[in-house]
Amino acid sequence: MTAAQSLTAPTTGRFRVLRDRTAVDVPAAERAVADLLRALGRDPEGPHLTGTPRRVAAAFTELLSAPHFDLTTFPNDEGYDELVLATAIPVQSLCEHHLLPFSGVAHIGYLPGDRILGLSKLVRVLDLFARDLQVQERLTRQVADWLQENLAPRGVGVVIEAEHLCMSLRGVRARGARTTTSALHGLLRDDGRSRQEFFALTGIGG
Numbered sequence: 001m002t003a004a005q006s007l008t009a010p011t012t013g014r015f016r017v018l019r020d021r022t023a024v025d026v027p028a029a030e031r032a033v034a035d036l037l038r039a040l041g042r043d044p045e046g047p048h049l050t051g052t053p054r055r056v057a058a059a060f061t062e063l064l065s066a067p068h069f070d071l072t073t074f075p076n077d078e079g080y081d082e083l084v085l086a087t088a089i090p091v092q093s094l095c096e097h098h099l100l101p102f103s104g105v106a107h108i109g110y111l112p113g114d115r116i117l118g119l120s121k122l123v124r125v126l127d128l129f130a131r132d133l134q135v136q137e138r139l140t141r142q143v144a145d146w147l148q149e150n151l152a153p154r155g156v157g158v159v160i161e162a163e164h165l166c167m168s169l170r171g172v173r174a175r176g177a178r179t180t181t182s183a184l185h186g187l188l189r190d191d192g193r194s195r196q197e198f199f200a201l202t203g204i205g206g
């Protein structure tokens with residue numbers, strides 16, 4: 001069986017990924033946004049702001065709601081044992097300190113063991129944890145830990161490079177400054193050659 005066939009045919013190893021997340025109380029969020037506008041000296045009932053509490057509550061609900069998905073894995077019939085790496089995956093999340101976005105790219109790779117993963121699932125796993133109030137370090141680690149636990153590969157590496165609006169639009173106003181974080185497991189952490197290859201291919205070193 002070719003790799004392409006093995007990616008389209010078997011559906012074994014499919015399970016539904018659910019995220020335990022406290023439901024957003026939308027009416028309470030709308031009231032809170034109206035209160036915030038009032039506290040900021042604005043009139044939420046005025047002609048320009050009447051829809052704003054509803055829109056802001058809806059926007060935060062969307063940004064914080066993790067999508068459910070089916071995690072599809074396939075037997076590694078080919079015995080593929082080199083790095084699988086998806087680079088420059090767009091990522092956006094919300095900083096838990098200021099509730100402002102941070103965004104950039106993620107590079108996610110793994111060294112397959114007995115199973116391989118549908119490539120889009122790397123993006124879905126990232127999204128699962130990014131739709132939360134986050135710090136970049138935790139987001140990076142959660143994606144790496146999740147892949148290690150659910151796919152049991154021989155190694156996992158996650159790098160995120162992001163710009164934080166709380167650091168570029170306000171405060172120190174370091175516009176364009178990017179923060180890089182990484183989390184590694186297994187051979188990508190412990191084997192020098194694999195680690196070096198991973199960082200070289202992500203373009204951040206090696």
Ligand SMILES: Nc1nc2c(ncn2[C@@H]2O[C@H](COP(=O)(O)OP(=O)(O)OP(=O)(O)O)[C@@H](O)[C@H]2O)c(=O)[nH]1
Nearest residue numbers: 095096097098134135136137164166167170171172
């Ligand atoms: N480690 C880490 N820090 C973050 C992240 N996002 C924002 N921060 C930082 O969180 C810190 C919060 O610091 P505080 O001093 O409590 O907040 P602040 O007075 O608004 O800080 P300034 O941004 O320096 O004005 C700031 O230094 C932010 O740059 C992140 O993902 N990881």
Ligand SMILES: [Zn+2]
Nearest residue numbers: 095097098166
């Ligand atoms: Zn922040």
